[in-house]
Amino acid sequence: xxxxxxxxxxxxxxxxxxxxxSGKRSVSEETRRKIQRVIDELxxxxxxxxxxxxxxxxxxxxxxxxPAGNHYTGMQLDFIGSVVEAAAAYDYDVLLSPSGMDSDxxxxxxxxxxxxxxxxxxxxxxxxxRVDHLVAENFPAVCIGRTARSDDDWWVGLDHTALAxxxxxxxxxxxxxxxxxxxxxEHLLRAGYESAHRGLDGFTKAAAERGxxxxxxxxxxxxxxxxxxxxxxxxxDPATTALVTxxxxxxxxxxxxxxxxxxxxxxxxSVTGVVAARWAETVTPQLTAADVPAEQMGRxxxxxxxxxxxxxxxxxxxxxxxxxxxLRASTGPAHPGTAA
Amino acid sequence: xxxxxxxxxxxxxxxxxxxxxSGKRSVSEETRRKIQRVIDELxxxxxxxxxxxxxxxxxxxxxxxxPAGNHYTGMQLDFIGSVVEAAAAYDYDVLLSPSGMDSDxxxxxxxxxxxxxxxxxxxxxxxxxRVDHLVAENFPAVCIGRTARSDDDWWVGLDHTALAxxxxxxxxxxxxxxxxxxxxxEHLLRAGYESAHRGLDGFTKAAAERGxxxxxxxxxxxxxxxxxxxxxxxxxDPATTALVTxxxxxxxxxxxxxxxxxxxxxxxxSVTGVVAARWAETVTPQLTAADVPAEQMGRxxxxxxxxxxxxxxxxxxxxxxxxxxxLRASTGPAHPGTAA
DNA sequence: CTCCTTCGTCGAACCGGTTCGAGGGCGAGC
DNA sequence: GCTCGCCCTCGAACCGGTTCGACGAAGGAG
Numbered sequence: 001x002x003x004x005x006x007x008x009x010x011x012x013x014x015x016x017x018x019x020x021x022s023g024k025r026s027v028s029e030e031t032r033r034k035i036q037r038v039i040d041e042l043x044x045x046x047x048x049x050x051x052x053x054x055x056x057x058x059x060x061x062x063x064x065x066x067p068a069g070n071h072y073t074g075m076q077l078d079f080i081g082s083v084v085e086a087a088a089a090y091d092y093d094v095l096l097s098p099s100g101m102d103s104d105x106x107x108x109x110x111x112x113x114x115x116x117x118x119x120x121x122x123x124x125x126x127x128x129x130r131v132d133h134l135v136a137e138n139f140p141a142v143c144i145g146r147t148a149r150s151d152d153d154w155w156v157g158l159d160h161t162a163l164a165x166x167x168x169x170x171x172x173x174x175x176x177x178x179x180x181x182x183x184x185x186e187h188l189l190r191a192g193y194e195s196a197h198r199g200l201d202g203f204t205k206a207a208a209e210r211g212x213x214x215x216x217x218x219x220x221x222x223x224x225x226x227x228x229x230x231x232x233x234x235x236x237d238p239a240t241t242a243l244v245t246x247x248x249x250x251x252x253x254x255x256x257x258x259x260x261x262x263x264x265x266x267x268x269x270s271v272t273g274v275v276a277a278r279w280a281e282t283v284t285p286q287l288t289a290a291d292v293p294a295e296q297m298g299r300x301x302x303x304x305x306x307x308x309x310x311x312x313x314x315x316x317x318x319x320x321x322x323x324x325x326x327l328r329a330s331t332g333p334a335h336p337g338t339a340a
Numbered sequence: 341x342x343x344x345x346x347x348x349x350x351x352x353x354x355x356x357x358x359x360x361x362s363g364k365r366s367v368s369e370e371t372r373r374k375i376q377r378v379i380d381e382l383x384x385x386x387x388x389x390x391x392x393x394x395x396x397x398x399x400x401x402x403x404x405x406x407p408a409g410n411h412y413t414g415m416q417l418d419f420i421g422s423v424v425e426a427a428a429a430y431d432y433d434v435l436l437s438p439s440g441m442d443s444d445x446x447x448x449x450x451x452x453x454x455x456x457x458x459x460x461x462x463x464x465x466x467x468x469x470r471v472d473h474l475v476a477e478n479f480p481a482v483c484i485g486r487t488a489r490s491d492d493d494w495w496v497g498l499d500h501t502a503l504a505x506x507x508x509x510x511x512x513x514x515x516x517x518x519x520x521x522x523x524x525x526e527h528l529l530r531a532g533y534e535s536a537h538r539g540l541d542g543f544t545k546a547a548a549e550r551g552x553x554x555x556x557x558x559x560x561x562x563x564x565x566x567x568x569x570x571x572x573x574x575x576x577d578p579a580t581t582a583l584v585t586x587x588x589x590x591x592x593x594x595x596x597x598x599x600x601x602x603x604x605x606x607x608x609x610s611v612t613g614v615v616a617a618r619w620a621e622t623v624t625p626q627l628t629a630a631d632v633p634a635e636q637m638g639r640x641x642x643x644x645x646x647x648x649x650x651x652x653x654x655x656x657x658x659x660x661x662x663x664x665x666x667l668r669a670s671t672g673p674a675h676p677g678t679a680a
Numbered sequence: 681c682t683c684c685t686t687c688g689t690c691g692a693a694c695c696g697g698t699t700c701g702a703g704g705g706c707g708a709g710c
Numbered sequence: 711g712c713t714c715g716c717c718c719t720c721g722a723a724c725c726g727g728t729t730c731g732a733c734g735a736a737g738g739a740g
Contacts, residue, residue, distance in 0.1 A: 002726055013690045018728060025729090028688060045452035049392035050726035053695050058389060060435070060455075077417040084436045088446055093455065095400070096424045096434045106428055112385035115400075115433065223621045252622030259624055281563045282592030282622075284599055342696055353720045358698060365699090368718060390696035393725050685738080694728085703720080710713090 006044055010035045021046070060093045061305060062116035064107065064130070066123045073221060073249050074279045075294055076122060079144060082298025083120060090306050092117075099130070111139060118305045120144060124155075125192040140312070142305040144297060145194050152316050154308055156300045159322040160195050160246070160274065163290040164202030166325055167244040167272045170288070172210040174242075175334035176270060179207065179214055180233045182226070182245035182254065186218035199246045199274065215240070219250045226253020227260070234261050241334050245273035255283055266332035277326065285329035293323055343386065350378045361386070400433045401645060402456035404447060404470070406463045413561060413589050414619045415634050416462060419484060422638025423460060430646050432457075439470070451479060458645045460484060464495075465532040480652070482645040484637055485534050492656050494648055496640045499662040500535050500586070500614065503630040504542030506665055507584040507612045510628070512550040514582075515674035516610060519547065519554055520573045522566075522585035522594065526558035539586045539614065555580070559590045566593020567600070574601050581674050585613035595623055606672035617666065625669035633663055 007014045012031060019025040020035045027035075038044075052058040063083055065076060072080075084094045095116055099107035107130065110116050117140065121130060124145030134141045135153060143155040150157075164181075171179055181203045183189060189196040200216060207214045215236055219229040229250065233240055234257070245254065254271060263269040265285055272288045280287035300319050308314060347354045352371060359365040360375045367375075378384075392398040403423055405416060412420075424434045435456055439447035447470065450456050457480065461470060464485030474481045475493060483495040490497075504521075511519055521543045523529060529536040540556060547554045555576055559569040569590065573580055574597070585594065594611065603609040605625055612628045620627035640659050648654060 003728095004726075014727080015691075015729075016689060019689090022728080025689090026687070031688080043452065045448065047393070047726055048449070048453040048455045049389050049398060050695090051453075051728080052389035053387070053393050053697085054726080054728045056695075072417055072421050074414075074417075077412055077420075080417075080420070080436075081412050084438050088438055093446075093449065094436045096403075096420075096436060098424050098428055106433075108385065109388070109433065112383070113388040113391075115388045222618060252624065256624040256626075278562060284592065284596040286596075343698095344696075354697080355699075355721075356719055359719090362698080365719090366717070371718080387696055390725090391698080393727085394696080394698045396725075681740105683738105683740085685736100687736085688734095690733080691731095693730085695726105698724085700723085701721095704718090706715105706717090708713105708715090710711105 001042070001044070003044075003046065006035065006038050006042065009042075010038045057117050058115060059091060060095050060116045061087050061302070062095050062097050062110040062119035064097045064099050064110070064119055064121045066098070075248055075276050075292055078276055078278075078292075078294030079122060079298045082295040083302055086299040086302035090302065092302075092306070111137075118142070118309050120301050120305060124194050126194050126197055127192055140305065140308045142301045142308065144301050146318070147194070150318070153318070154304055154316050155318045156297050156304065157318065157320050158195070158274070158292065158297075159320050160198035161202035161205075162322045163274045164199040164244060164246070165206035166290060166322075167274070168203055168206035168210065168212070170272060170325055170331065171242045171244070171270060172206075172212060174270065174331060176242040177212055177334065178237060178240045178242075179212055180237075180240050180243040181214065181216040182229055182233075182243055182247050182250060182273075183216060183218045184247055185220050185225075189218055195246060203244055213237075219245075219247050221247065221249040223250065223253035223256070226250030226255075227257040228253070230254045230257025231261070233257075234263075241268070242270035242272070242331070245271070245275075247273075248275045248279050251275065251279065251283055251287065266330050268335060270331035270334075272325070272331050280326070280328060283330075288325060288328045288331040290325050291323050293321060297321065341382070341384070343384075346375065346378050346382065346384055349382075350375045397457050398455060399431060400435050400456045401427050401642070402435050402437050402450040402459035404437045404439050404450070404459055404461045406438070415588055415616050415632055418616055418618075418632075418634030419462060419638045422635040423642055426639040426642035430642065432642075432646070451477075458482070458649050460641050460645060464534050466534050466537055467532055480645065480648045482641045482648065484641050486658070487534070490658070493658070494644050494656050495658045496637050496644065497658065497660050498535070498614070498632065498637075499660050500538035501542035501545075502662045503614045504539040504584060504586070505546035506630060506662075507614070508543055508546035508550065508552070510612060510665055510671065511582045511584070511610060512546075512552060514610065514671060516582040517552055517674065518577060518580045518582075519552055520577075520580050520583040521554060521556040522569055522573075522583055522587050522590060522613070523556060523558045524587055525560050525565075529558055535586060543584055553577075559585075559587050561587065561589040563590065563593035563596070566590030567597040568593070570594045570597025571601070573597075574603075581608075582610035582612070582671070585611070585615075587613075588615045588619050591615065591619065591623055591627065606670050608675060610671035610674075612665070612671050620666070620668060623670075628665065628668045628671040630665050631663050633661060637661065 007017045020027045020032050087094050097106045097110050119141040121143045124143050126148040128147050146155045146157045184196045219225050275289045276294050277291040280289045343354050347357045360367045360372050427434045437446045437450050459481040461483045464483050466488040468487050486495045486497045524536045559565050615629045616634050617631040620629045
């Protein structure tokens with residue numbers, strides 16, 4: 001039942017049981033065995049709440065992500081999985097908190113009620129009140145993504161600017177001159193989501209550098225939106241021969257839109273973007289893309305957070321990742337007849 | 341800081357502050373306002389661990405799912421999202437526990453250390469030690485899926501037998517005579533996962549009823565495995581004209597395998613199965629399938645669990661769902677020339 | 681033989697809430 | 711005017727651990 005019960009049955013005091021379990025003071029071998037036997041018999045495990053209250057640590061990490069109203073993307077899901085696994089390796093549990101908006105109830109619960117020792121934030125915005133709030137309180141947190149001013153903060157991020165630019169250069173090298181950009185949904189762009197902004201930035205600058213003609217689009221996070229977006233692209237400029245996308249969930253729809261328009265990938269039209277490998281391999285032809293290393297990022301985020309928890313005064317650290325483009329089957333040279 | 345600090349500044353006792361917050365005893369309007377002002381000034385929120393210790397409830401639900409080593413399927417991910425959202429509506433947090441195996445460390449933590457008030461289990465096996473254990477302890481839990489003996493238990497499940505059978509009948513009605521079944525990976529089947537078993541059962545019985553020639557396959561949870569499996573199917577019996585699958589993650593590979601073999605869907609080959617709508621819509625042509633209502637199931641699981649927590653002696657309840665087949669574009673009449 | 685350590689154990693206080701029983705103040709009823 | 715009862719409020723105990731200071735016994739040094 002509780003530690004007092006164990007103590008009574010072992011004929012020792014509560015504190016001795018506690019020391020036997022924690023090893024923070026020496027306990028005679030004989031006493032330790034006596035206690036251990038009682039514990040094994042009763043299947044005793046110390047109560048987590050009591051322990052958390054006494055030593056001020058909950059052994060739980062918070063994972064803060066936007067509410068699922070708009071479905072999760074595969075990338076977000078991969079993050080969740082890898083964070084949970086990595087946390088388990090450090091003996092931390094993970095508490096999920098669907099808190100997109102600033103200072104909402106769920107977020108407050110996590111922090112102010114001290115349910116978690118630290119937090120990992122997903123879907124960061126360039127100006128993010130949640131992050132500002134955490135930084136101001138010096139609360140141990142690590143972001144997956146980074147805000148506009150991120151030098152003195154803890155995060156693991158993708159270099160979306162460089163990745164989008166790499167996609168543009170890849171297409172330009174293949175001879176494409178008129179390309180489109182399919183971004184995340186418009187409300188996310190307006191809200192300032194960093195991947196949407198930096199990706200768009202990288203795309204636009206690289207395209208200007210290479211003198212390409214571009215159009216940029218926002219697209220809902222689902223297949224039907226992807227198809228509609230593809231139709232719009234071909235309607236707006238039928239001479240478009242390639243696109244770059246950050247929108248994983250729209251990918252299936254984009255492919256369908258191309259098929260419906262009679263464009264063969266990659267002969268008539270090239271598609272590339274920033275997408276986790278397992279999703280890039282789902283479509284046919286498989287997508288040439290900068291593979292988002294979601295698992296690695298989740299693991300790194302946990303490692304950083306654990307380090308920050310163990311060394312409260314450590315200097316901020318971060319990892320900026322820029323995976324190379326994996327050449328698969330969705331891009332090819334611009335068709336001479338099609339190029340404008 | 342803590343309730344004592346609030347009490348001191350408001351000039352009352354700690355118990356009065358507690359009652360003012362909980363409303364379990366009446367507090368004069370004046371005192372209440374005084375306390376509230378101090379709380380607002382200091383931004384006080386009661387410590388969750390202390391509260392949990394005192395009243396024996398953590399306001400947290402555990403979500404037990406298999407470790408991500410084998411990646412999550414879209415369905416699992418939809419469950420996680422909907423469970424978290426539904427739980428938030430009832431003021432519960434959700435603690436994730438990656439515990440596929442019986443009685444492993446993470447599972448023990450949740451239960452024995454009383455980190456959660458109740459648990460939701462995913463990926464149930466026909467004989468499931470975890471479930472037996474929970475039932476034996478009368479621990480408040482709800483399964484997404486059901487064991488072999490499930491009458492006196494709490495669960496939300498899909499009628500996989502009926503769904504697989506419905507798929508078979510749909511194909512038989514279209515004139516298909518030689519069909520295949522693509523199941524979840526073999527190790528899951530061997531481990532006794534209920535969806536794999538019941539789905540296979542329903543498929544086999546319905547096919548026998550209709551006098552169809554069948555082959556059944558296990559297939560890894562990813563696109564490359566799906567493609568390999570498709571190749572095997574066409575190699576083993578080139579006259580196969582349709583298949584039924586429970587394996588969402590393999591779907592993209594199955595389509596690719598068909599394309600590689602020059603089989604057009606649905607003209608030359610029909611594909612159907614049990615898949616969440618948003619994934620069925622991702623492939624081209626869109627999949628005719630029994631749409632797994634993942635969101636509804638997650639919500640129902642939380643509702644059942646909350647009810648069980650509120651009424652510890654309530655009789656077991658469950659929901660068996662059998663969504664109809666949504667006709668999309670991946671099935672068609674057996675081609676006269678192709679049918680054996 | 682005495683003094684001083686060291687080792688093992690214990691009791692008590694504490695973490696920050698909740699809850700119970702008791703008691704003070706005040707108005708109503710007789 | 712006294713008593714009864716109600717409304718508020720308070721102090722103390724409790725939830726189940728951890729941790730600190732103290733203390734008795736055993737052992738080594740002088």
